[in-house]
Amino acid sequence: MTGKSKSESTQQKGEKVENRGDYDPSSPTFRLENSPFYLMAHADFKYHEDMDKVLHKHGVSKPIYRVMTVLREHQPASIGAIAEAALTKRSTISRIIDRMVEQGLVSTESNPEDNRITEVTLTPAGQQTLRKLTPIVGRQFSRAMVGISNRDIAHLLRTLKMISDNLGKLPIE
Amino acid sequence: MTGKSKSESTQQKGEKVENRGDYDPSSPTFRLENSPFYLMAHADFKYHEDMDKVLHKHGVSKPIYRVMTVLREHQPASIGAIAEAALTKRSTISRIIDRMVEQGLVSTESNPEDNRITEVTLTPAGQQTLRKLTPIVGRQFSRAMVGISNRDIAHLLRTLKMISDNLGKLPIE
DNA sequence: ATTAGCCGAATACATATGTATTTGCACTTT
DNA sequence: AAAGTGCAAATACATATGTATTCGGCTAAT
Numbered sequence: 522m523t524g525k526s527k528s529e530s531t532q533q534k535g536e537k538v539e540n541r542g543d544y545d546p547s548s549p550t551f552r553l554e555n556s557p558f559y560l561m562a563h564a565d566f567k568y569h570e571d572m573d574k575v576l577h578k579h580g581v582s583k584p585i586y587r588v589m590t591v592l593r594e595h596q597p598a599s600i601g602a603i604a605e606a607a608l609t610k611r612s613t614i615s616r617i618i619d620r621m622v623e624q625g626l627v628s629t630e631s632n633p634e635d636n637r638i639t640e641v642t643l644t645p646a647g648q649q650t651l652r653k654l655t656p657i658v659g660r661q662f663s664r665a666m667v668g669i670s671n672r673d674i675a676h677l678l679r680t681l682k683m684i685s686d687n688l689g690k691l692p693i694e
Numbered sequence: 695m696t697g698k699s700k701s702e703s704t705q706q707k708g709e710k711v712e713n714r715g716d717y718d719p720s721s722p723t724f725r726l727e728n729s730p731f732y733l734m735a736h737a738d739f740k741y742h743e744d745m746d747k748v749l750h751k752h753g754v755s756k757p758i759y760r761v762m763t764v765l766r767e768h769q770p771a772s773i774g775a776i777a778e779a780a781l782t783k784r785s786t787i788s789r790i791i792d793r794m795v796e797q798g799l800v801s802t803e804s805n806p807e808d809n810r811i812t813e814v815t816l817t818p819a820g821q822q823t824l825r826k827l828t829p830i831v832g833r834q835f836s837r838a839m840v841g842i843s844n845r846d847i848a849h850l851l852r853t854l855k856m857i858s859d860n861l862g863k864l865p866i867e
Numbered sequence: 868a869t870t871a872g873c874c875g876a877a878t879a880c881a882t883a884t885g886t887a888t889t890t891g892c893a894c895t896t897t
Numbered sequence: 898a899a900a901g902t903g904c905a906a907a908t909a910c911a912t913a914t915g916t917a918t919t920c921g922g923c924t925a926a927t
Contacts (some may be wrong), residue, residue: 553767561737562781565731566781569731584883584884599905600905615908635893640905657720659718664861666717668856673729673849674717687731692744694722785914786915808923
């Protein structure tokens, strides 16, 4: 039995729950190798494993790089906002920002509207570093996606977004 | 521009490299929200975030659960083999196994063929715990997959496996 | 048979992350 | 305007993970 469960058509709202067969971790025929979450972790792990080495040559750690990509998107940003986007605890981000300030990658200033908030901004040097890193990451991305069409990537994104949305709704237990 | 690049058909071996458009982290129009790896990390994070809480009620941590699922698949297994499958360093697994032995979840014995190797096996109590946890994890999985067809899951698996394979080949830089 | 080298696991040490607490600011209620 | 409450960030402390080293056992070359 391999993905040959009863219904394989796209599920509609209110429809009966599908039998997940091999994919369901509670199925007796389940294998890690067919587990979406295991494969996600695996792909993500390999992707970052390689990248970590390259980044370190430029004095940038994985979490620092992640913070930079968050900032590129939306700047300035508070510690809390960065933490949420980077899937990390506030305290951790707070310390990472300290190091980034030391390295001259970002600058901080307290929000004039609300002094509790620390606003973080990439410095020109930080932007420069990010620009230098971008093509490297781009090559790593291309390497990961060899043989996969843009259509497949779009499909992947749709599914991943649905999963995230589902898990965003309040947990059951 | 959203997934409307030149070629969207499935890529063949030896074909020209696709323009990844928005998906490529080195594209000027790139957004984290459209990054496959970011979304994988996000989905994985949420999935385990919820599960962690539930598991702790049963005295089981996330890494311990992961080791158990690896062992369910292939038993007995050496520390090194577990480490590789669980995407964790040997030293970390070594310590996790210590704790699991204390908790009575696994037993260890050295391989009679090669005394350097430590073989790890789930105890009946460990199997019992795993059986108790399985339906809980199953429900979490179902919750994550609401509205996603088995066909879509199969597609997701295929793509994730391809990505892992690609990254398994020797890195470029 | 002895030794050199390799390998798996364990451990000492360094680092990083998370949890709980503290500090300072803002806002509401009186 | 004073006090209580709530929030953001920072920090002290605990835990977990990773890196480098050590220990013991296997294997091959001499």
